[in-house]
Amino acid sequence: MDPISVAAPPPTIHPLVVRICHWVNVVAIFIMVFSGWRIYDASPLFPFHFPPDLTLGGWLAGALQWHFAAMWLLVANGLVYVLYGIVSGHYRRSFFPLAWGAILHEFANVLHGRVSHRLGVYNPLQKAAYLAVIVLGVALVLSGLSIWKPVQLQELAALMGGYEGARRVHFFAMAGVVGFVVVHVVMVMLVPRTLAPMFTGHAPRGE
Amino acid sequence: MKKTPPRLAPVLESLPPKQIQLLERRLFLKHSLSLGALALLTGCDVTDADAVQKVLWAMSKWNDRAQALLFNPGKLAPTYPESRIAKPFPFNAYYGEDEVIEVDPGSYKLALSGLIRDKKPWTLAELYALPQVSQVTRHVCVEGWSAIGKWTGVPFRLFLERVGADLTAKYVGFTCADDYYTSIDMATALHPQTQLTFKFADRTLPAKYGFPMKLRMPTKLGFKNPKHIAEIFVTNQFPGGYWEDQGYNWFSGS
Numbered sequence: 001m002d003p004i005s006v007a008a009p010p011p012t013i014h015p016l017v018v019r020i021c022h023w024v025n026v027v028a029i030f031i032m033v034f035s036g037w038r039i040y041d042a043s044p045l046f047p048f049h050f051p052p053d054l055t056l057g058g059w060l061a062g063a064l065q066w067h068f069a070a071m072w073l074l075v076a077n078g079l080v081y082v083l084y085g086i087v088s089g090h091y092r093r094s095f096f097p098l099a100w101g102a103i104l105h106e107f108a109n110v111l112h113g114r115v116s117h118r119l120g121v122y123n124p125l126q127k128a129a130y131l132a133v134i135v136l137g138v139a140l141v142l143s144g145l146s147i148w149k150p151v152q153l154q155e156l157a158a159l160m161g162g163y164e165g166a167r168r169v170h171f172f173a174m175a176g177v178v179g180f181v182v183v184h185v186v187m188v189m190l191v192p193r194t195l196a197p198m199f200t201g202h203a204p205r206g207e
Numbered sequence: 208m209k210k211t212p213p214r215l216a217p218v219l220e221s222l223p224p225k226q227i228q229l230l231e232r233r234l235f236l237k238h239s240l241s242l243g244a245l246a247l248l249t250g251c252d253v254t255d256a257d258a259v260q261k262v263l264w265a266m267s268k269w270n271d272r273a274q275a276l277l278f279n280p281g282k283l284a285p286t287y288p289e290s291r292i293a294k295p296f297p298f299n300a301y302y303g304e305d306e307v308i309e310v311d312p313g314s315y316k317l318a319l320s321g322l323i324r325d326k327k328p329w330t331l332a333e334l335y336a337l338p339q340v341s342q343v344t345r346h347v348c349v350e351g352w353s354a355i356g357k358w359t360g361v362p363f364r365l366f367l368e369r370v371g372a373d374l375t376a377k378y379v380g381f382t383c384a385d386d387y388y389t390s391i392d393m394a395t396a397l398h399p400q401t402q403l404t405f406k407f408a409d410r411t412l413p414a415k416y417g418f419p420m421k422l423r424m425p426t427k428l429g430f431k432n433p434k435h436i437a438e439i440f441v442t443n444q445f446p447g448g449y450w451e452d453q454g455y456n457w458f459s460g461s
Contacts, residue, residue: 043351060350061454062263068456069266150347151284151426151461152277162285163345163353 010202013120015090019201021081028077029177031056031070036174038063045171068148075141082134095127103128117191119203129180136176143169267456274458280394284425284461287343292408293354296346298415299429301387301449307414308385310435315419321380321440324371331419335405337361337369342400344425346432347461349450358423360404364397372441380446381422384435389448391424391431392458400425403436428459 014022035057037050042060057063085091102124109116116123122130146157146166160166188195197203298304316328341359367374374397380390395401404423407416417434424432430450440446451457 039351043348045351061450064349064456065263065267065454068270069263072266149277149461150345152279152282154282154285163347167351 010204011120012201013197013203014201015084015088016201017080017084017088018090019198021077021084022198024073024077025081028070028074029181031066032074033174033178035063035066035070039067040171045167071144078137078141094122095131098124098127098131115187115190117194119194119197129183133177133180136173136180139169139173140177143167143173264454267454270456271458274460275392275394278392278394278426278460280398282426284344284400287345287355289343289357291355292343292357296356296407296416297348297352297354299348300385300434302385304415308435309414310384310419312419317420317436318438319370319440320438321442322373322376323439323441326370334361334403334420337366339405340402341406341409342402342423342425344400344423346425346429348429349455349459357408358402358404359406359409360402360420360423362399363401363403363422364399366403367396367441376441377443378441378446380440380442381433381436382438382440383433384437387433387435387449388446389431389433389451390446390457391422391427395424395426395460398424398426426461428461430455431459 034055038052038055038057039060041049041052041055055063057066106116106123106125110125142156143160143166145153146160147163147170150157150163150166157163157166160169193204298307300307312331315331317334318328319326339359339361341357343355343357345353345355347353367379372379374393376393378390379393379396380388382388400423402423404417404421405412405419407413412418412420417436420436421434422432422436431448448455448457451459
């Protein structure tokens with residue numbers, strides 16, 4: 001059989017490392033957010049609290065146990081993902097080049113109901129969103145470390161505005177990540193063919 | 208699998224309300240895994256809740272070790288100008304402010320036990336005669352809030368040396384006049400800012416802040432700072448604590 005005639009496998013649009021990190025991150029973020037809401041409720045920063053039924057842990061001690069167990073998963077997974085993204089060139093290829101003008105142009109398109117989506121290629125708005133959520137993730141971890149260790153890591157905490165400042169950074173970074181997740185999931189529901197490649201790595205045939 | 212609810216009723220009547228509350232909380236904790244976000248969003252029950260609990264407790268123990276490694280015995284907590292002292296400073300305990308106990312200063316004696324050479328009990332007058340220092344530091348509560356206060360007392364290291372405590376032992380434990388109890392690692396006990404405190408904001412420690420004395424540690428969360436201390440003991444056997452035994456992380460260092 002002529003090897004040339006064998007159909008080439010569909011191109012990989014999500015590398016295996018990215019897919020594994022993505023789904024591990026889903027579990028980690030799920031635990032961190034819902035246990036974090038319980039912790040927030042013990043001493044709310046703002047005049048509202050999260051519905052207890054939407055939280056994890058049952059009470060403060062339980063929520064703290066979940067939060068401080070899953071933080072290792074979140075950080076270890078995040079390190080693997082970021083190191084892979086930098087070293088493999090995944091970030092450079094997928095997120096750059098990126099220009100402010102292009103982001104704004106794409107945003108205007110979205111406002112007019114024109115969502116462009118080609119599997120495996122990010123439009124400028126997607127690039128900006130994925131970069132932003134990585135930055136938010138870093139802010140979450142650094143502010144979280146500052147809240148956990150405001151004495152041992154006091155230099156880091158000082159960058160966050162001290163212990164009380166770090167609590168606010170942690171809250172708003174959480175809000176940013178939750179906002180991202182909501183938009184992210186809505187987009188997948190609007191363009192469902194994007195879901196399978198996050199498991200298989202490949203675009204469905206005919207794409 | 209459904210579990211038979213533990214038979215509590217006959218025991219309950221003989222317990223003080225505080226204990227009942229505690230038992231209820233423990234039961235609630237056991238059932239907490241089937242509640243909330245997990246059940247709501249996944250639509251499934253965590254049937255092996257005990258296994259999950261074991262993993263979470265093991266992770267908490269792991270976090271004790273990680274925090275002990277992160278703890279730098281020479282690293283000082285930030286200090287603040289007196290203008291930043293919180294007024295009023297928040298009250299917090301496992302009971303309400305109207306239930307604060309009154310300790311009689313005349314008959315009070317601090318008991319010492321365990322790996323301590325000189326176990327002679329200390330009167331308040333003897334304790335007050337020890338050299339004292341002040342600190343304006345941030346108290347961080349496990350609930351998340353924080354408040355700056357001023358505390359005055361004897362450096363705990365100096366006291367431990369004075370009574371001949373075994374400074375190579377693992378733990379220092381505290382039992383309190385309000386039935387609270389807790390314990391800390393020796394490294395934290397010897398930290399320069401760990402203080403056996405007699406005064407708050409330049410006045411004799413009021414009952415609500417732990418008269419006649421508390422242990423002030425700016426390197427630990429608030430609940431690790433025992434109030435109304437009645438006995439101090441040094442040991443190599445893990446002593447646990449009131450909140451720690453219910454699931455709060457034992458090291459809880461800042």
